[in-house]
Amino acid sequence: DQQVKQNSPSLSVQEGRISILNCDYTNSMFDYFLWYKKYPAEGPTFLISISSIKDKNEDGRFTVFLNKSAKHLSLHIVPSQPGDSAVYFCAANPFRISATNKLIFGTGTLLAVQP
Amino acid sequence: EPEVTQTPSHQVTQMGQEVILRCVPISNHLYFYWYRQILGQKVEFLVSFYNNEISEKSEIFDDQFSVERPDGSNFTLKIRSTKLEDSAMYFCASTKDRGESPLHFGNGTRLTVT
Numbered sequence: 001d002q003q004v005k006q007n008s009p010s011l012s013v014q015e016g017r018i019s020i021l022n023c024d025y026t027n028s029m030f031d032y033f034l035w036y037k038k039y040p041a042e043g044p045t046f047l048i049s050i051s052s053i054k055d056k057n058e059d060g061r062f063t064v065f066l067n068k069s070a071k072h073l074s075l076h077i078v079p080s081q082p083g084d085s086a087v088y089f090c091a092a093n094p095f096r097i098s099a100t101n102k103l104i105f106g107t108g109t110l111l112a113v114q115p
Numbered sequence: 116e117p118e119v120t121q122t123p124s125h126q127v128t129q130m131g132q133e134v135i136l137r138c139v140p141i142s143n144h145l146y147f148y149w150y151r152q153i154l155g156q157k158v159e160f161l162v163s164f165y166n167n168e169i170s171e172k173s174e175i176f177d178d179q180f181s182v183e184r185p186d187g188s189n190f191t192l193k194i195r196s197t198k199l200e201d202s203a204m205y206f207c208a209s210t211k212d213r214g215e216s217p218l219h220f221g222n223g224t225r226l227t228v229t
Binding site for chain 1: 119121146148150156157158159160163165170171173206208210213214215216217218219220221222223
């Protein structure tokens with residue numbers, strides 16, 4: 001059941017450049033989208049989110065863009081830093097059709113930022 | 116910053132044994148969750164818990180699984196008779212609200228069933 005897809009399993013970027021991580025979803029009922037970062041042996045850490053009524057949300061070096069007609073979102077990190085190297089998960093929260101915040105995760109993209 | 120804590124970090128058990136995974140959610144949060152990640156696979160929702168009862172559960176969460184909030188701070192996941200395929204990372208999470216409220220995850224318990 002591939003409701004949330006991250007088609008790039010890995011991405012390598014030079015320090016200081018922009019990292020762009022992509023995510024596609026299939027269900028137009030999804031209301032709220034989140035990006036999580038995960039280091040090995042740690043739990044997912046919340047990074048940034050976007051409501052379905054917006055098309056952009058920015059927090060420091062991180063910006064999330066949402067294209068509802070294409071059912072696509074992306075996370076931009078600029079400038080990228082070596083400490084950003086981690087697995088990034090996209091997740092959808094269909095709270096309009098779900099009793100609680102039952103997140104549906106993508107498979108993740110491993111970002112490697114080269115010094 | 117308050118965080119979700121989970122114990123133990125690693126649990127090894129034999130097939131057929133019962134295990135209890137423990138979590139202390141963030142203190143002013145009202146919604147509690149268990150997720151799991153089998154090696155190489157997605158993070159999957161197991162169950163959500165609100166107001167001392169299960170709000171929602173996935174197909175994975177069968178009769179072998181149960182959750183409990185035995186006191187004002189702990190939230191536990193019990194697997195009654197473990198199977199090899201229960202080996203995974205189990206993550207506890209909590210949120211203050213439903214809706215546009217991000218989940219905060221603990222660092223997980225690695226369960227290995229031999």
